[in-house]
Amino acid sequence: MTEQTTTALAGTADIGVTGLAVMGANLARNFARNGYTVALHNRSRGRTDQLVAEHGHEGEFVATGSLEELVASLAVPRRVLIMVKAGAPVDAVIDQLVPLLEEGDIVIDAGNSHYEDTRRREAALAAQGLHFVGVGVSGGEEGALNGPAIMPGGPKESYAAVGPMLERIAAQYGGEPCCAWVGTDGAGHYVKMVHNGIEYADMQVIGEAHDLLRRVAGIEPAAQAAVFDAWNRTELSSYLIEITAEVLRQTDAATGRPLIDVIVDEAGQKGTGRWTAISGLDVGAPVAAIAESVFARSLSSQREVREIARETLVAGVDGAGVADADREQFVEDVRQALFASKLVAYAQGLDMLSAAAAEYGWSLDLGTIASLWRDGCIIRADLLDVIMTAFGGRDTDRHPEPGTRAEGQPLNLLFAPEFTRAIADALPAWRRVVGAAISAGVPVPVFSSALAYYDGLRADRLPAALIQGQRDFFGAHTYRRTDREGSFHTLWSGDRTEVDGDGVPVVMPQPAEGDPTA
Numbered sequence: 283m284t285e286q287t288t289t290a291l292a293g294t295a296d297i298g299v300t301g302l303a304v305m306g307a308n309l310a311r312n313f314a315r316n317g318y319t320v321a322l323h324n325r326s327r328g329r330t331d332q333l334v335a336e337h338g339h340e341g342e343f344v345a346t347g348s349l350e351e352l353v354a355s356l357a358v359p360r361r362v363l364i365m366v367k368a369g370a371p372v373d374a375v376i377d378q379l380v381p382l383l384e385e386g387d388i389v390i391d392a393g394n395s396h397y398e399d400t401r402r403r404e405a406a407l408a409a410q411g412l413h414f415v416g417v418g419v420s421g422g423e424e425g426a427l428n429g430p431a432i433m434p435g436g437p438k439e440s441y442a443a444v445g446p447m448l449e450r451i452a453a454q455y456g457g458e459p460c461c462a463w464v465g466t467d468g469a470g471h472y473v474k475m476v477h478n479g480i481e482y483a484d485m486q487v488i489g490e491a492h493d494l495l496r497r498v499a500g501i502e503p504a505a506q507a508a509v510f511d512a513w514n515r516t517e518l519s520s521y522l523i524e525i526t527a528e529v530l531r532q533t534d535a536a537t538g539r540p541l542i543d544v545i546v547d548e549a550g551q552k553g554t555g556r557w558t559a560i561s562g563l564d565v566g567a568p569v570a571a572i573a574e575s576v577f578a579r580s581l582s583s584q585r586e587v588r589e590i591a592r593e594t595l596v597a598g599v600d601g602a603g604v605a606d607a608d609r610e611q612f613v614e615d616v617r618q619a620l621f622a623s624k625l626v627a628y629a630q631g632l633d634m635l636s637a638a639a640a641e642y643g644w645s646l647d648l649g650t651i652a653s654l655w656r657d658g659c660i661i662r663a664d665l666l667d668v669i670m671t672a673f674g675g676r677d678t679d680r681h682p683e684p685g686t687r688a689e690g691q692p693l694n695l696l697f698a699p700e701f702t703r704a705i706a707d708a709l710p711a712w713r714r715v716v717g718a719a720i721s722a723g724v725p726v727p728v729f730s731s732a733l734a735y736y737d738g739l740r741a742d743r744l745p746a747a748l749i750q751g752q753r754d755f756f757g758a759h760t761y762r763r764t765d766r767e768g769s770f771h772t773l774w775s776g777d778r779t780e781v782d783g784d785g786v787p788v789v790m791p792q793p794a795e796g797d798p799t800a
């Protein structure tokens with residue numbers, strides 16, 4: 283296991299990895315460091331040779347120059363892990379691989395593929411006697427090497443062949459691997475997609491907090507780093523808060539200014555956040571905070587429009603800022619608003635998983651899924667252990683009916699008593715912060731959207747009643763009544779009497795004598 287091996291070991295390698303950019307190379311090294319013999323392949327040979335030259339001493343590698351060689355070097359059943367750019371490249375690799383494989387072999391796609399692609403690919407490969415396992419992987423370069431969070435989908439029986447290997451290279455939290463089979467076909471990639479949607483919202487709320495600390499409280503980046511360090515010792519403790527402090531502390535070598543001030547303020551995106559928002563719309567899950575975080579990135583990238591807007595649109599505020607005496611309280615308010623908004627993003631993401639489970643017939647256990655995110659991935663946070671507990675802990679044998687929660691699991695994360703309390707405690711600060719941001723003209727799309735979600739959930743009555751009235755007025759779409767079963771329509775263009783779903787005039791019950799509402 284320790285000697286560098288580059289000669290072909292035909293038919294003995296435990297796993298083949300094709301696609302040796304940042305993620306594939308580090309996953310391959312992780313497998314090798316854990317004692318597996320890893321066959322390597324990349325479209326262009328350079329990456330393969332580089333990996334072997336730089337890291338060949340870390341374990342048993344079989345460098346190959348073609349997919350034919352890669353497949354020939356693998357033990358049966360063959361396991362080939364694809365880690366190439368998502369989309370058409372995955373299909374291109376599959377098309378080349380399939381003719382080389384035999385019944386029972388397993389193709390693992392560990393990139394950020396769209397779950398619908400995964401469903402399609404699994405069905406196509408199953409028809410040819412091959413197993414296709416769509417696996418979500420999170421943790422970036424460092425996680426891939428030292429232990430990522432892994433969310434495998436695909437046929438349950440395939441997990442027996444790949445699960446133990448994946449569990450071995452995954453991050454470990456309290457002795458448990460951050461890896462477990464999550465559900466059939468595209469479920470693994472769906473769960474990873476929602477992870478990324480939450481990641482977008484989490485990053486955006488941290489960004490909003492940073493903006494408020496700078497523009498309202500006047501706290502410069504280096505001092506903010508200390509604030510985020512301190513927040514990382516509270517219930518906000520997480521990887522993203524930790525790296526935020528690192529980024530804010532960094533000085534640009536070329537200018538001596540804070541690095542954050544020389545980075546162009548346009549956020550990129552590869553697609554997983556957008557897919558989450560689109561899927562939320564498709565399955566009818568109100569993931570507004572996640573969607574707002576995607577829109578915020580899109581707005582940031584409208585460079586030309588923003589330039590014109592800066593010159594033409596007025597702010598309409600009379601100056602912003604907190605007095606010195608109020609700064610400490612404001613910082614604490616922002617911390618609480620950040621925590622509450624983050625909880626809402628998790629609540630929306632988890633709610634969406636249940637809606638998708640119903641739509642696609644998956645059995646997703648929210649407690650186990652939360653357990654996978656406790657370490658290794660980008661959204662890892664102390665909070666996830668609490669969320670896991672709120673959903674009944676980790677139980678890889680618990681498979682609720684599609685679209686339902688396992689017994690005892692709350693219908694919404696915010697209904698778990700500890701989170702109901704946490705939000706209630708944060709609420710006054712959250713409202714103050716959103717109010718202050720609006721007054722100061724500082725955009726807080728996710729802070730405010732998350733608060734609107736919370737207020738929408740808890741409202742006695744929503745203006746949806748008026749929308750139903752409007753829909754009935756212009757399109758005879760009917761409405762339901764609070765006091766009777768059935769659907770009803772008012773003859774808006776006629777005498778405005780009410781008819782039932784069959785067009786029969788409704789006879790109003792006579793109010794009882796003495797009824798005060800009569």
Ligand SMILES: NC(=O)C1=CN([C@@H]2O[C@H](COP(=O)(O)OP(=O)(O)OC[C@H]3O[C@@H](n4cnc5c(N)ncnc54)[C@H](OP(=O)(O)O)[C@@H]3O)[C@@H](O)[C@H]2O)C=CC1
Nearest residue numbers: 301302303304305306325326365366367368371393394422
């Ligand atoms: N980077 C990250 O932090 C994370 C990435 N992911 C996902 O993992 C996957 C890999 O990501 P990453 O390592 O960043 O690499 P990239 O997404 O940048 O993809 C580069 C790799 O894809 C190969 N490739 C591109 N097109 C083709 C093709 N048509 N046929 C064969 N191979 C092709 C490249 O080969 P060549 O060298 O020949 O160009 C190279 O090996 C992606 O799906 C990504 O979304 C998941 C989690 C985290």
Ligand SMILES: O=C(CO)[C@H](O)[C@H](O)COP(=O)(O)O
Nearest residue numbers: 420421550551552553554660
């Ligand atoms: O999957 C990941 C982390 O979990 C990748 O880093 C992904 O690229 C992040 O998404 P985006 O590039 O859209 O910010």
